[in-house]
Amino acid sequence: MTLYTRFAAHLDAALDTLVAAGDLPAGLDRANVTVEPPRDTSHGDLATNAAMVLAKPAAANPRALAEKIAAELGKLEEIESVSVAGPGFINLTLTDDTWRAELSAIRDEGSDYGRSTRGRGTTVNVEYVSANPTGPMHMGHCRGAVVGDALANLLEFAGARVIREYYVNDAGGQVDVLARSVHLRYREALGEEIGDIPEGLYPGDYLVPVGKALAAEFGDRYADAPEGEWLVLFRTRAVAAMMELIKADLALLGIHHDLFSSEAELQAAGKPEAAEAELRARGLIYDGVLEAPKGETPEDWEPVVLPLFRSTQFGDDQDRPIRKSNGQWTYFGADLAYHYQKAQTADALIDIWGADHAGTVKRIVAAVRALTGGKTRFDVKLVQMVRLLRAGEPVKMSKRAGNFVTLADVVQEVGKDVVRFTMLTRKSDAQMDFDFAKVVELSRENPVFYVQYAHARIAGLRRKTAEAGIVCGAVDLSQLDTIELDLVKIAAQFPRIIETAAAAREPHRIAFYLNDLAAAFHALYNLGNDNPERRFLITENAAITCARLFLAEAIGQIIRNGLGIMGVQAVQEMN
Structure with a gap:
């Protein structure tokens, strides 16, 4: 139980007391009653809107009700003072000992501190990356990969069972183009001079192997054979090779999926037909004619009867x-x-898509919603592209990759942790610049460095305390004053x-919070620069040193x- 849920329980008990006393009617809906930090910390430590939410259904004056709740x-020992503000907001100031007890809880719970049971009993399918299997990962895929993986970690930390899924788009025309591109490289390997890669084929050198x-396997058997004899074989081999490349690239980021679902296998298994039959039986698919294109109708347009999904019934x-x-x-039929x-295996679905797919979300x-009767929560998180810069200038493309920058090249240059942290420093649907110089900059403006430096500083403090010969047994937390308890x-x-x-399905909030926490820690630590009494390590005062450590x-x-949760390693020292 967290501090906030504990005080929510205290509030519930207070409301129950008022119900028993006849000051509140029984059965009021408390779903919108909250206990949270006040916007202005000068108002106290916690605030609740209970009186504002319950006054109207209770036919009570909000401020008068707030006074009774307050x-x-x-009466609680953990509360130093209670005040009622404005029309009925209740602000609580907790005792210093309450905060010291919470500090002990952080240390006692360790790696479990912050874990939640809110998601217990829920299975969430997070589908992310799902790049077309036509080449190695590039930085256009990177942000969605990190956001999806961090979100999966976050949901697990919040108690849910998570399925990490990759949807392999291996049934579209792009994989036929891939097969033709590989056939060209196959002929090249046999000694044929292929010249410039023809327009429309994939030019990257990654297809050479x-x-x-x-x-090596087939010799020249398919060199001059008609396409129909080799297309399926080359497509299968090429997709498999590209998926190995993609998995290796994702591994550089520490990303491993639980499930790879093939679009081709889905169609071969008759899953689209099953979905169509289900929706037809429920009257949600009918045969009809699409409206003519808006504006001037093309000469070759003809009305065609097609199976249509009644998506307008659900907001489209x-x-x-x-x-x-x-x-x-x-594409929509296959996606459906x-x-x-x-939806057969999860209680909630999340798709991480590039922002260029925004038009298909609705x-x-x-x-x-139709397939699940509205019972399955479904979120689509859109991820904007990343603009790569070097000292403010756009980064040149990679010849090997076929005119894009590979994820592997970026990870090898700046490291997995820098890439992952940086991808979470902005909300996923906001534009992002990734400047190679700035993401490794040792400054306050670089959150990757700033948070890692806080952790390294703490590890250094532990080492210095031991070097000073200070051994901390039972720690007296009463040594910590108000300034330290604010942290x-x-x-x-x-x-x-x-x-x-x-x-909210928003893992970037963890990065934002850690930056704020690191800033508060650095501010407290730096007080010792001007005031020796505020230093964390005071060799002649073991009691206060141990409390601050x-x-x-x-x-x-x-x-x-x-x-x-972000998939980033905490460092012990900065290089």
């Missing part, structure tokens, strides 16, 4: 075809079947940050917990 809460492997602006006129599945399959959300108040918000970030190590524990 009187009950004021695939062509060589096929040449028009009904959507699930098949093309040639009978093939549309894929989500139908996922229709797939409508489809999932505990920020630390104690971590469990609440976990729950709110998980509920206890505080610092608790902050270090929270930093490690938060960085662990």
